[in-house]
Amino acid sequence: MAKNDLQGTLDLLVLKTLDQNGVLHGYGIVLHIQSASNDLLRVEEGSLYPALHRMEQSGWISSEWSMTETNRRAKYYKLTPQGRRQLEAAQESFDQLVRGVRAVLRFA
Amino acid sequence: MSVLRRFTNLFRRSAIDRDIADELQSHIDLRIESNLASGMSPAEARREALLRFGNPAITKERVTASDATLSFAGMTRDIRYAARQIRSSPGFAITAILTLALGIGANVIVFGVLNAMILHPLSIHEPERLMELANERPGDDNQSYPDFLDYRSRNSTFSDMAAYRMGAVGLSSAGSAQITWEFEVSTNYFDMLGIQPQVGRFFHANDDHGPNSAPYIVLSDTLWHNRFDADPRIIGTTVDLNKHPYTILGVAPKDFHGTELFFWPEFWMPMINEEQVEGYNFLTRRGNHGIFVIGMLKPGVNERQAQDNLVVVAHQMTRENPTTDDKLVVRLVKPGLLGDTLGGPAKMFLAALMGLALLVLVAACVNLAGVFAARSADRSRELAIRLSIGSSRWRILRQLLTEAVLVSLMGGLLGTLLAIVMLRVLTHWQPISEYPIHVTVVADANTYILALLLSFAAGILPGLLPARQVWRTEVTDAMKSGSASARVLRRFTVRDILLGIQIALCALLVTASLVAVRGLGRSLHAPFGFVPQGVMIAQTDLHMAGYSDESALPVQRRMIDAASQIPGVTGVGVVNSLPLSGGGSNWSVYKEGTADFRPSNSIMSPRAYQVSPGYLVAAHTSIISGRDFNWDDGPGKPQVAIVNSTFAHKMCGDRPAVGLHFLGGDKTRYEIVGVVENGKYEMLTEDSSPAMFFPTAQSPDAFTNLIVRSNLPSAEIASTLNRTLTSIDYNLPFNLRSWNDRLSLVLFPARIATAALGVMGLLAAMLAVTGIFGMAAYTVSRRLRELGIRIALGALRGQLVRAALARPFLVLVSGSLAGLILGVLASRLLAALVYEASPRDPLVLLGAVTAMVLIGLVATWIPARRALSINPAQLLRQD
Numbered sequence: 013m014a015k016n017d018l019q020g021t022l023d024l025l026v027l028k029t030l031d032q033n034g035v036l037h038g039y040g041i042v043l044h045i046q047s048a049s050n051d052l053l054r055v056e057e058g059s060l061y062p063a064l065h066r067m068e069q070s071g072w073i074s075s076e077w078s079m080t081e082t083n084r085r086a087k088y089y090k091l092t093p094q095g096r097r098q099l100e101a102a103q104e105s106f107d108q109l110v111r112g113v114r115a116v117l118r119f120a
Numbered sequence: 121m122s123v124l125r126r127f128t129n130l131f132r133r134s135a136i137d138r139d140i141a142d143e144l145q146s147h148i149d150l151r152i153e154s155n156l157a158s159g160m161s162p163a164e165a166r167r168e169a170l171l172r173f174g175n176p177a178i179t180k181e182r183v184t185a186s187d188a189t190l191s192f193a194g195m196t197r198d199i200r201y202a203a204r205q206i207r208s209s210p211g212f213a214i215t216a217i218l219t220l221a222l223g224i225g226a227n228v229i230v231f232g233v234l235n236a237m238i239l240h241p242l243s244i245h246e247p248e249r250l251m252e253l254a255n256e257r258p259g260d261d262n263q264s265y266p267d268f269l270d271y272r273s274r275n276s277t278f279s280d281m282a283a284y285r286m287g288a289v290g291l292s293s294a295g296s297a298q299i300t301w302e303f304e305v306s307t308n309y310f311d312m313l314g315i316q317p318q319v320g321r322f323f324h325a326n327d328d329h330g331p332n333s334a335p336y337i338v339l340s341d342t343l344w345h346n347r348f349d350a351d352p353r354i355i356g357t358t359v360d361l362n363k364h365p366y367t368i369l370g371v372a373p374k375d376f377h378g379t380e381l382f383f384w385p386e387f388w389m390p391m392i393n394e395e396q397v398e399g400y401n402f403l404t405r406r407g408n409h410g411i412f413v414i415g416m417l418k419p420g421v422n423e424r425q426a427q428d429n430l431v432v433v434a435h436q437m438t439r440e441n442p443t444t445d446d447k448l449v450v451r452l453v454k455p456g457l458l459g460d461t462l463g464g465p466a467k468m469f470l471a472a473l474m475g476l477a478l479l480v481l482v483a484a485c486v487n488l489a490g491v492f493a494a495r496s497a498d499r500s501r502e503l504a505i506r507l508s509i510g511s512s513r514w515r516i517l518r519q520l521l522t523e524a525v526l527v528s529l530m531g532g533l534l535g536t537l538l539a540i541v542m543l544r545v546l547t548h549w550q551p552i553s554e555y556p557i558h559v560t561v562v563a564d565a566n567t568y569i570l571a572l573l574l575s576f577a578a579g580i581l582p583g584l585l586p587a588r589q590v591w592r593t594e595v596t597d598a599m600k601s602g603s604a605s606a607r608v609l610r611r612f613t614v615r616d617i618l619l620g621i622q623i624a625l626c627a628l629l630v631t632a633s634l635v636a637v638r639g640l641g642r643s644l645h646a647p648f649g650f651v652p653q654g655v656m657i658a659q660t661d662l663h664m665a666g667y668s669d670e671s672a673l674p675v676q677r678r679m680i681d682a683a684s685q686i687p688g689v690t691g692v693g694v695v696n697s698l699p700l701s702g703g704g705s706n707w708s709v710y711k712e713g714t715a716d717f718r719p720s721n722s723i724m725s726p727r728a729y730q731v732s733p734g735y736l737v738a739a740h741t742s743i744i745s746g747r748d749f750n751w752d753d754g755p756g757k758p759q760v761a762i763v764n765s766t767f768a769h770k771m772c773g774d775r776p777a778v779g780l781h782f783l784g785g786d787k788t789r790y791e792i793v794g795v796v797e798n799g800k801y802e803m804l805t806e807d808s809s810p811a812m813f814f815p816t817a818q819s820p821d822a823f824t825n826l827i828v829r830s831n832l833p834s835a836e837i838a839s840t841l842n843r844t845l846t847s848i849d850y851n852l853p854f855n856l857r858s859w860n861d862r863l864s865l866v867l868f869p870a871r872i873a874t875a876a877l878g879v880m881g882l883l884a885a886m887l888a889v890t891g892i893f894g895m896a897a898y899t900v901s902r903r904l905r906e907l908g909i910r911i912a913l914g915a916l917r918g919q920l921v922r923a924a925l926a927r928p929f930l931v932l933v934s935g936s937l938a939g940l941i942l943g944v945l946a947s948r949l950l951a952a953l954v955y956e957a958s959p960r961d962p963l964v965l966l967g968a969v970t971a972m973v974l975i976g977l978v979a980t981w982i983p984a985r986r987a988l989s990i991n992p993a994q995l996l997r998q999d
Binding site (some may be wrong): 037038039055056058061062063065066069080082084085086087119 | 172183185
């Protein structure tokens with residue numbers, strides 16, 4: 013059984029975003045998820061930042077303060093090798109969940 | 121890595137807070153920036169960004185939480201919070217801490233003793249390799265010297281073996297002799313144990329040149345300090361042991377007290393010189409079992425292999441000496457407790473005591489659980505408020521647990537401190553002043569670890585109970601005041617059941633301690649076969665004054681004559697060894713006409729006593745038939761004996777025994793001239809066993825117990841006797857003591873058991889009082905309003921007390937009943953511990969019931985007073 017929940021899904025979205033974009037700050041992650049999902053998914057800041065910090069504590073991502081193009085200080089996140097492995101696992105697990113849910117929905 | 125980060129977070133707390141604030145602010149700023157870029161007005165851009173972000177305080181708190189989850193920072197905060205909570209309710213804290221301190225303290229003390237007696241080895245190098253040779257029958261752990269030599273030379277599993285034996289001699293150095301306790305040891309003793317002297321030298325195996333060839337002694341540190349002022353110049357000087365000169369070779373190290381855990385010798389002397397000092401020779405008697413044999417296992421040899429090896433050696437010895445080594449079966453035990461003589465019963469007793477101590481701890485925990493449950497019930501409103509403003513249940517639980525653990529650690533600390541003080545006292549305690557018995561119990565790392573573990577366990581388990589409540593708390597219900605609690609109070613709760621269990625445990629312990637006290641009382645008044653009251657005993661060994669067994673007889677007679685002259689004295693006699701005093705020997709007896717003198721062919725092995733005429737009368741040992749000895753029963757006359765009724769019954773059934781004959785192990789033919797009542801000889805708990813008495817004139821012995829029965833006060837007879845005996849021989853060291861005092865050794869285990877059980881019972885009673893008091897007080901305080909209304913409506917005092925205290929009382933009664941029933945069921949266990957213990961004794965049952973009623977009264981008195989003194993007008997006005 014695929015182990016998954018909403019929090020896991022957010023983690024997956026963040027990890028995938030960082031995997032595709034390399035280095036991003038929190039706001040950038042929100043924007044990317046929003047645009048990549050054609051405005052279907054909107055990440056709440058109230059959930060994103062706790063998730064980012066938790067993932068950092070777990071060693072999946074690392075952070076660094078740096079300047080934006082508009083010369084503003086922002087905290088940038090990037091994947092660690094451990095985070096990359098976690099992304100693969102989460103992706104696999106999510107695929108299973110989707111396949112499972114689809115199968116059930118089609119069954120009717 | 122992440123643990124390290126969490127740890128460093130602890131010190132970077134404020135830096136992290138700022139970091140998070142900065143990050144969230146930069147997020148808002150970035151959105152404002154892009155809103156501006158998409159054409160909003162500055163005000164509008166700002167408003168939209170803030171709206172989108174939501175409550176920044178909550179977000180920040182959540183981010184901080186995900187950083188701090190399971191971190192040390194969270195823990196220290198919890199601890200600080202818990203400490204504040206505990207400080208704010210000192211009554212609760214003191215109750216809980218004291219309860220735990222008692223429970224944990226009791227456990228640490230018992231474990232400390234257990235640790236010292238069983239787990240803690242002797243203070244020698246590689247103690248685990250040291251074994252003692254015991255015999256097949258438990259309690260019979262002595263070997264003979266020739267057997268020791270054979271075991272030592274023929275085994276292949278021990279690197280060496282040594283022998284020791286305890287004794288008392290008169291030691292004089294420039295002055296009068298004093299009775300001093302010594303170990304007679306084989307000359308290789310110190311070398312085998314790997315002990316080095318602190319001053320001078322020890323004797324070695326090459327000092328052994330046959331009997332009486334090594335007149336040397338080694339002092340203990342204590343004797344060196346007490347008698348010789350720790351003067352190193354005494355090395356090489358001589359002292360007199362029972363009038364024979366011995367050279368002081370050296371002093372043993374401070375922490376070496378011989379090879380018995382509780383019996384510390386004052387000096388050591390070579391065993392080969394024992395004849396000179398003690399006046400008789402056991403070195404060549406294979407049948408005389410009187411020494412302890414210890415051996416150092418060869419490296420790599422285990423106990424099993426060594427024992428198998430020794431059994432083979434023992435078989436060989438039996439083949440070679442069929443009479444004296446008949447049925448020799450050897451068994452290895454841990455040394456230090458007189459072989460297994462003390463070890464077996466002591467271990468059993470301590471294990472049982474440890475069980476009781478754990479029961480006390482369980483009772484304390486149950487009590488504590490009740491206290492915690494009551495407390496969290498009182499705090500249910502506070503908890504509900506915290507839940508409703510968004511605190512997670514897990515977080516609240518963690519706080520409650522932190523509080524519980526903090527309380528239990530404080531209780532554990534206090535308990536351990538109390539225990540350490542008690543153990544100190546125990547270590548300096550010399551239970552029987554005339555014997556060098558030391559109970560050394562020092563709390564070591566094991567003890568502290570146990571205390572810590574117990575504290576944690578005792579804190580977490582009761583702390584978990586309120587968790588149920590936290591989980592169940594319905595925020596809306598709990599916020600509404602009053603109504604809910606009154607409803608809950610009607611039902612029996614977990615708290616009541618816990619209290620019931622605790623009271624049952626308490627009743628069990630109280631019953632147990634009463635049983636023990638009763639048993640001790642009875643054993644003090646059991647038929648001993650003699651009457652110790654009113655008897656003064658002068659004990660001496662005439663060898664100490666230079667007499668032999670034979671030349672001692674006239675002196676003993678002079679002593680008897682002199683003592684009889686003292687006005688007020690009603691009976692005087694001499695016995696070589698007192699019954700029930702640890703000494704004495706058993707001799708095998710044989711049927712008349714037998715030629716087979718192997719022990720297995722004997723009729724029995726009765727206890728043998730050499731007594732003077734008049735001893736039996738003076739001791740109040742009643743003569744059932746026949747006659748007492750008289751001074752005509754001397755050498756050259758027919759050998760005579762007096763036996764007890766068990767002996768008579770075993771030998772000739774219901775026929776009269778007087779006039780019949782039996783044979784001793786040396787083929788001497790004895791005529792039975794009298795039969796006396798049975799008595800206790802070795803232990804109070806023994807079944808009736810055979811005993812026989814021989815006249816001193818026919819079998820002389822220089823060991824002398826002069827028993828003097830009189831109607832004088834003991835101080836007066838003691839001083840008169842002292843003057844009288846000193847006038848007979850000035851150099852004779854003797855010990856004056858009443859017979860009851862002499863019995864202290866044999867009653868020692870029973871006394872200890874009773875004291876221990878008594879203390880446990882007392883602890884349990886205290887816990888029950890606090891438990892019931894806590895519950896009753898809590899019930900009354902929760903129902904103050906209701907009780908006030910009842911008073912206002914005209915309830916009578918009786919009704920009021922019933923309403924307030926019916927439930928604690930019901931719990932008390934049912935718990936006590938359960939405990940009493942358990943106590944009666946546990947009677948067998950108790951009977952094993954204490955002589956004559958029977959919980960079916962109506963007095964014990966009455967005592968236990970009375971104790972529980974008293975406990976109940978004491979515990980509910982104050983809450984009842986409070987319920988009665990409620991002023992309804994005042995009460996209804998407040999809140």
